[in-house]
Amino acid sequence: MSAELLYPPPQISPADSLRLSQQAPQVLKISVSSSLPYPLSLLTSSETPEIWTTIENLLLSCLRTGDDKSARVCLDRLTERFGETNEKILVLRGMYQEAFAEDNKALEKSLERYDKILEEDSTLMLVRKRRAALLKSMSRPTNAITTLVDLLDVSPTDVEAWAELSELYFAQSLYSQAIYCLEEVLLITPNAWSVHARLGEILYISSPSDSNSLKGLVESMRRFCRSIELCDDYLRGYYGLKVSTKRLLSELQTVSKSALSDPQNGDLAPPSVKTVEKLNEAATRKLAEIVRRSTAGEAGWEGFDPAEVHATRELVNKDTQTIDR
Amino acid sequence: MAQPVVQTIHRDPALFYWILLPITIVMILTGILRHYAMILLQSPPKxxxxxxxxxxxxxxxxxxxxxxxxxxxxxxxxxxxxxxxxxxxxxxxxxxxxxxxxxxGNPMTDPAMMEGMMGMMKGNVAMMVPQTLIMGWINAFFSGFVIMKLPFPLTPQFKSMLQSGVGTRDLDVRWVSSLSWYFLTLFGLQPVYNFILGSNNSASQMSQQMAQMPGAGPMGPxxxxxxxxxxxxxxxxxxxxxxxxxxxxxxxxxxxxx
The missing domain is CATH 1.20.58 (Methane Monooxygenase Hydroxylase; Chain G, domain 1)
Incomplete structure (x- = not known):
């Protein structure tokens, strides 16, 4: 039972959260401290780092499902073990307060609390990130962006913060800033295929639909290619590749021959129409295969996100219809 | 004819119970004690x-x-x-x-430097003090005993290592004196500590010295x-x-x- 709580999946569905948080009574039943007096208790306690990770994840699950009581117990246990001033405990306590805050006023209060903590010790990166997350959930993106920019000035090797900042900029339609942030993420984790694909998506969205959008589109397509190269069967990569090659095909036809051969500003020349056609074809084939196999529930094809598969099916169907006409 | 005479020494079996075992147990216990002392003395990273x-x-x-x-x-x-x-x-x-x-500036005047050196001092003191005490204790109580015979032959070079404290020239190298047994356990108990305390322990002297090696530690420029x-x-x-x-x-x- 603890294995799932020990290593929960990075993206957790509400149903899974509920299931995990319902394990609370069993997990909390385990007592780690021993009943013997101090020096002897060291010898008999069954304490392991895993227990604390489990309790922490249980706390997060309980916060997601609104299980106030179990969350409180988890938090109290962690506080008892690691002390009030521990950085992580500060953050978890803040999350607890945020999760059960009743109105905006209570959220403002947690914000003040974070500010006070940071005044005393500004090196607490986790608290700073928590503050940015709180600002984001209070729908004050400008403040969240400022907080993150301050954080990244001090700690420019923080992947999480760069990625979050990119999403915030993207939500504000500040595409070039979002792209810059994602490039920073890639500089730290050069082989993250999901980041390559995300960068491709933003490039695709940001490139305007007039004729000088070619450069962005081409790079977007290449980013998708790279993400597929790094990870076979990456659905988002194929989806993006199909969409971007389709638009690229129509754009390439309108663009004059001279623009094609001009390597803009030292960047790469766009690929030939033939290559793009082949890529489009391959992406369509692969997408159809993924939809077919994952819908049929074939072994080895079940890990895809149902929502993404559904969207892919729409895309593939739409495409075949236009061909039929 | 040229067969060397096999030396036989009749040892009191009590030697085993009263010298060999006590030394071994004391050495293991000091190692464990030292491990916990190091944990107590460690200052959290600044x-x-x-x-x-x-x-x-x-x-x-x-x-x-x-x-x-x-x-x-x-x-x-x-x-x-x-x-x-x-x-x-x-x-x-x-x-x-x-x-x-x-x-x-001079590293000696830098308070951060001093702290690093203090940490090392603490480690060294925790190493040295029990070592000296136990050595003295062994010398006072158990010196001069021949306590065991190794089951394999050795070259005479090992004589000084295995028979310290026993000043006999003609004694076969395979006989081990109590003081030497102390040294053997001092350097050879690392696997035992790994077994008892887990591989990341600070019980043995050797591992301490090894840890200080790379990059000259906090003392480096x-x-x-x-x-x-x-x-x-x-x-x-x-x-x-x-x-x-x-x-x-x-x-x-x-x-x-x-």
């Missing part, structure tokens, strides 16, 4: 102040830019390179911009951050850029066999 943190991470970012430049498009890389090099050369990320170009930044800027200037996206579509098509 937090770095914010400007220092910024300095170190900015440098890391520069190194990342140099190592992973392949993910950037040429124009993007050029822009970043220019900005980074300029900032590095101006010392924009230095924790202490006023100290730029000045020689480093700290490098001038300004020089580090300048060196990194130079590295960035000469780096050859290659975009990983170049020809990616052809690579992909080749892989699919199209």
């Amino acid at each position: 937090k770095q102040p914010l400007p220092k943190l910024r300095e170190a991470r900015a440098l890391m970012r520069g190194i990342n830019l140099r190592n992973n430049n392949a993910v950037l498009s040429p124009s993007s890389f050029r822009a970043r390179k220019a900005v980074t090099i300029q900032a590095f050369k101006e010392g924009a990320f230095l924790a202490d911009p006023d100290a730029k170009g000045k020689p480093k 700290e490098q001038d951050p300004d020089k580090l930044f300048n060196a990194e800027a130079e590295n960035l200037e000469v780096v050859e850029h290659h975009w990983v996206l170049e020809g990616v579509e052809d690579r992909l098509l080749a892989r699919w066999g199209m």
Whole structure:
């Protein structure tokens, strides 16, 4: 039972959260401290780092499902073990307060609390990130962006913060800033295929639909290619590749021959129409295969996100219809 | 005829119970005690102040830019390179911009240095004191006993190692004296500690000395951050850029066999 709580999946569905948080009574039943007096208790306690990770994840699950009581117990246990001033405990306590805050006023209060903590010790990166997350959930993106920019000035090797900042900029339609942030993420984790694909998506969205959008589109397509190269069967990569090659095909036809051969500003020349056609074809084939196999529930094809598969099916169907006409 | 006479010494079996076992047990117990003493004496790692943190991470970012430049498009890389090099050369990320170009002060006067040395002192004292005590104890109670015979022959070079405290010239090397048994356990108990305390213990003297080896630890001369930044800027200037996206579509098509 603890294995799932020990290593929960990075993206957790509400149903899974509920299931995990319902394990609370069993997990909390385990007592780690021993009943013997101090020096002897060291010898008999069954304490392991895993227990604390489990309790922490249980706390997060309980916060997601609104299980106030179990969350409180988890938090109290962690506080008892690691002390009030521990950085992580500060953050978890803040999350607890945020999760059960009743109105905006209570959220403002947690914000003040974070500010006070940071005044005393500004090196607490986790608290700073928590503050940015709180600002984001209070729908004050400008403040969240400022907080993150301050954080990244001090700690420019923080992947999480760069990625979050990119999403915030993207939500504000500040595409070039979002792209810059994602490039920073890639500089730290050069082989993250999901980041390559995300960068491709933003490039695709940001490139305007007039004729000088070619450069962005081409790079977007290449980013998708790279993400597929790094990870076979990456659905988002194929989806993006199909969409971007389709638009690229129509754009390439309108663009004059001279623009094609001009390597803009030292960047790469766009690929030939033939290559793009082949890529489009391959992406369509692969997408159809993924939809077919994952819908049929074939072994080895079940890990895809149902929502993404559904969207892919729409895309593939739409495409075949236009061909039929 | 030339067969050497096998030396036989009749030992009291009580020697085993009253010398060999006590020494071994005491050695193991001191190791465990030392492990817990080290844990108690350890001071938590000191937090770095914010400007220092910024300095170190900015440098890391520069190194990342140099190592992973392949993910950037040429124009993007050029822009970043220019900005980074300029900032590095101006010392924009230095924790202490006023100290730029000045020689480093005496490390002895630096309180942070002193703290590091204190930590090492504590470790050494925790090592030395029990060692001296036990050595004295063994010498006082158990010196001069021959306590066991090794089951395999050895060359005479081992004599000084195995028979310290027993001054007989003609004694076969295979006989081990009590003092030597102490030394053997002192250096040879690491696997036992690993078994009892887990592999990351600080019970043995050897592991302590090993840990202090690399990079001379906190005593090593700290490098001038300004020089580090300048060196990194130079590295960035000469780096050859290659975009990983170049020809990616052809690579992909080749892989699919199209």
